Amino acid sequence: MLGLSFVELIELFIKVLIFPGTLFSLLFSIIVIWFERKFLARMHLRIGPLHVGPFNRLGLFQPIADFLKLVQKEIITPSKANNFLYRLMPMLAAFLSALSIAFIPYALDPSGGYWVIFYTPLSLLVILVILTAKPFIMVGAGWAANNKYCTIGALRAAFQLLAYEIPIVLSLVGIVIVARSFDLAKIVEAQSSVWLIILQPIGFIVILIGMMAELLRRPFDIPLAEQEVVFGWPTEYTGVQFALVMVSEYFDLCVTASLITILFLGGWSGPAIPLLHDISPMLSGIFWFLLKMAVITVIIIMGRGVFPRLRIDQLLESGWTILIPFAIIQILITLATAQWWLPLIGG
Amino acid sequence: MKLSMGPQHPVTSHFRFILDVDGDAVLNFEWDVGYTHRGIEKIAENRIYVQNIPVVERINSYCDSIGTTLGYVEVVEELMDIQIPDRAKYLRVIAAELNRIASHLYAVSLVGISAGFETMLMWTINDRELILDLLVKLSGQRITYTYPTIGGVRWDMPDGFKEEALERLGYLEKRLEDYYRMMAWNRTFQMRFKNVGILKSSDAVGLGIVGPNLRASGVKVDVRKDEPYEVYDRFDFEVPTGKNGDSFDRASMRLKEIEQSIVILRQALKDIPNGPIKCSPKGSKVPPTAPRGEAYSRVESARGEFGYYLVSDGKSKPYRLKISTPSFRNLPALPFLCRNIPLGDIPVIFITFDYIPLDVDR
Numbered sequence: 001m002l003g004l005s006f007v008e009l010i011e012l013f014i015k016v017l018i019f020p021g022t023l024f025s026l027l028f029s030i031i032v033i034w035f036e037r038k039f040l041a042r043m044h045l046r047i048g049p050l051h052v053g054p055f056n057r058l059g060l061f062q063p064i065a066d067f068l069k070l071v072q073k074e075i076i077t078p079s080k081a082n083n084f085l086y087r088l089m090p091m092l093a094a095f096l097s098a099l100s101i102a103f104i105p106y107a108l109d110p111s112g113g114y115w116v117i118f119y120t121p122l123s124l125l126v127i128l129v130i131l132t133a134k135p136f137i138m139v140g141a142g143w144a145a146n147n148k149y150c151t152i153g154a155l156r157a158a159f160q161l162l163a164y165e166i167p168i169v170l171s172l173v174g175i176v177i178v179a180r181s182f183d184l185a186k187i188v189e190a191q192s193s194v195w196l197i198i199l200q201p202i203g204f205i206v207i208l209i210g211m212m213a214e215l216l217r218r219p220f221d222i223p224l225a226e227q228e229v230v231f232g233w234p235t236e237y238t239g240v241q242f243a244l245v246m247v248s249e250y251f252d253l254c255v256t257a258s259l260i261t262i263l264f265l266g267g268w269s270g271p272a273i274p275l276l277h278d279i280s281p282m283l284s285g286i287f288w289f290l291l292k293m294a295v296i297t298v299i300i301i302m303g304r305g306v307f308p309r310l311r312i313d314q315l316l317e318s319g320w321t322i323l324i325p326f327a328i329i330q331i332l333i334t335l336a337t338a339q340w341w342l343p344l345i346g347g
Numbered sequence: 348m349k350l351s352m353g354p355q356h357p358v359t360s361h362f363r364f365i366l367d368v369d370g371d372a373v374l375n376f377e378w379d380v381g382y383t384h385r386g387i388e389k390i391a392e393n394r395i396y397v398q399n400i401p402v403v404e405r406i407n408s409y410c411d412s413i414g415t416t417l418g419y420v421e422v423v424e425e426l427m428d429i430q431i432p433d434r435a436k437y438l439r440v441i442a443a444e445l446n447r448i449a450s451h452l453y454a455v456s457l458v459g460i461s462a463g464f465e466t467m468l469m470w471t472i473n474d475r476e477l478i479l480d481l482l483v484k485l486s487g488q489r490i491t492y493t494y495p496t497i498g499g500v501r502w503d504m505p506d507g508f509k510e511e512a513l514e515r516l517g518y519l520e521k522r523l524e525d526y527y528r529m530m531a532w533n534r535t536f537q538m539r540f541k542n543v544g545i546l547k548s549s550d551a552v553g554l555g556i557v558g559p560n561l562r563a564s565g566v567k568v569d570v571r572k573d574e575p576y577e578v579y580d581r582f583d584f585e586v587p588t589g590k591n592g593d594s595f596d597r598a599s600m601r602l603k604e605i606e607q608s609i610v611i612l613r614q615a616l617k618d619i620p621n622g623p624i625k626c627s628p629k630g631s632k633v634p635p636t637a638p639r640g641e642a643y644s645r646v647e648s649a650r651g652e653f654g655y656y657l658v659s660d661g662k663s664k665p666y667r668l669k670i671s672t673p674s675f676r677n678l679p680a681l682p683f684l685c686r687n688i689p690l691g692d693i694p695v696i697f698i699t700f701d702y703i704p705l706d707v708d709r
Contacts, residue, residue: 044469148350148368152690156371218463219535227358227461227694307535308462311691312371314538 029250033063043305073239085144090244097251107285142233153232157223163319164213170327171203188267197264203330219307261292361704376685384708391668413446414648422644422655435499437619444608449478450649451601454701461698499625540595544696558651563600564592570647597699674706
């Protein structure tokens with residue numbers, strides 16, 4: 001089957017079903033949703049979810065309860081909506097967001113390769129292509145729902161995502177120059193002696209801000225602005241369709257956090273953890289990867305408690321006039337200082 | 348594209364705006380009020396004077412009900428020619444200022460949420476609860492107090508109220524610093540609120556804006572100072588004014604007014620005399636009928652100037668009660684400011700004027 005041996009087949013199943021596939025990404029979504037609610041509640045001087053789940057006053061299973069509630073709900077399609085597109089888009093959104101996870105290497109494989117579902121030397125480019133498809137889903141869904149708020153939200157989303165993809169891609173150029181590869185695994189290996197966040201701090205900030213805008217997190221949640229356009233492009237979705245939209249949002253967060261970890265924080269590299277390392281060196285790598293990912297996730301989530309929302313013209317203006325010039329400056333610095341960083345990455 | 352915002356919308360409460368939208372720009376703005384019309388002026392003609400106090404309270408029930416009822420009670424007292432005892436006057440001022448603080452904290456919280464700043468909403472709403480607790484101690488209710496009554500106030504201060512009030516005001520004063528910082532140190536907040544919806548003082552006067560919104564435009568008008576009612580002439584306080592008249596000024600005006608309310612409350616709690624809290628001793632009652640005639644009263648509520656015009660034909664019920672409410676008088680500012688602006692500014696401008704639809708529709 002697929003020309004794979006039995007062991008390889010088992011390994012593939014583990015990758016797809018457990019880590020980094022279905023189970024991991026779903027668990028990540030659930031934990032992050034719970035953490036976000038509890039963490040924001042602390043910032044707001046509230047208590048947050050309280051009763052569902054084991055330990056007292058933690059409300060651990062609240063996201064699961066919410067998900068079960070959403071699944072039970074009736075699916076309502078607005079009478080004048082484009083039925084086919086309206087139903088297709090949430091599924092496509094969740095599918096595309098989950099697809100990116102297949103190309104991200106999470107650790108070194110004990111047998112010598114990388115712990116990744118589908119290895120390709122062009123993985124960075126593939127993920128960028130998938131990222132670019134997101135505005136089409138939003139515009140499609142916003143148009144199909146035939147609601148004015150959805151349409152305005154979708155157009156805002158399209159503007160925002162298109163404007164912020166450019167600084168992201170420009171910053172990635174700097175990384176590709178250093179690593180001399182589009183392969184995410186090679187990028188991690190290039191950082192074996194020094195992390196790229198030290199070599200390219202401006203690029204890191206540009207990508208972090210750009211990715212927050214791509215994820216529609218506050219202060220960049222303009223397409224979903226409740227006070228202006230109710231909930232933006234997914235306003236009309238209910239029940240399981242809304243759950244799919246939410247899940248795709250958190251899958252995107254998972255992909256983004258993984259990507260930033262790989263690009264700037266050295267991926268799975270880190271000192272060996274005694275206990276985990278004894279079982280398998282891979283586990284130690286995964287531990288470091290998840291730890292770095294958690295830090296990035298917390299930073300991205302924190303914006304919601306600290307900032308008000310920007311306006312769309314302010315956002316586009318800062319995207320075109322601040323982020324893009326800074327991304328270009330980073331590329332120029334990277335090229336100009338090549339003689340200093342080349343020995344650091346073993347070139 | 349015509350966009351009908353409200354009356355069921357996260358931010359417009361029970362207003363309906365009809366916007367002409369081109370992409371993300373608002374070209375034209377019209378308001379459509381009347382969703383919460385209850386005919387309070389007509390209802391008031393069918394109740395006796397005392398029964399009307401809870402009725403007029405529903406004009407503005409969840410924000411500044413003391414300010415609302417105070418105006419009605421005063422106009423009736425003027426018509427009946429009743430002099431109320433000093434202690435009752437002080438208690439009315441204390442209740443009114445506490446209610447002003449609660450109302451302004453509510454307004455500030457909405458300012459936060461108008462730009463999606465949830466932390467500001469939660470913090471101010473949390474602290475508003477402290478003031479509501481004090482009002483519960485004073486009147487027994489959280490939001491609809493019916494505290495001033497014709498000829499005095501309904502209840503006296505409970506024991507220990509003074510100390511607790513001073514303690515809580517001290518805490519609130521510290522928290523005000525945090526709120527200032529939340530506004531002035533947060534660059535994103537400033538980007539959203541500064542130079543948005545600028546209302547010049549000449550325009551504000553021309554449109555007939557009242558209350559904190561007028562003061563934010565730099566016009567120093569306050570009924571408490573200009574035409575003192577109750578015992579406001581005995582207190583030493585300032586009338587804060589803004590400079591630019593933009594949304595940021597209107598938002599921070601609420602905080603400045605809370606500061607002055609605390610100043611008034613401290614003096615009132617210190618100076619309050621002993622004595623009766625109603626004009627008549629036990630047994631005898633306030634006259635049920637008013638003499639033939641008419642009277643007018645103005646009070647400065649949290650949203651601005653309330654005007655009550657009462658006509659009596661000598662019977663037990665009012666012949667006519669005309670109410671002029673601050674939110675309705677502030678309404679012309681919206682179409683004036685909300686043309687040719689981005690859609691994102693609509694909630695900011697609308698919320699900083701601190702409208703309440705109940706008040707507009709009556």
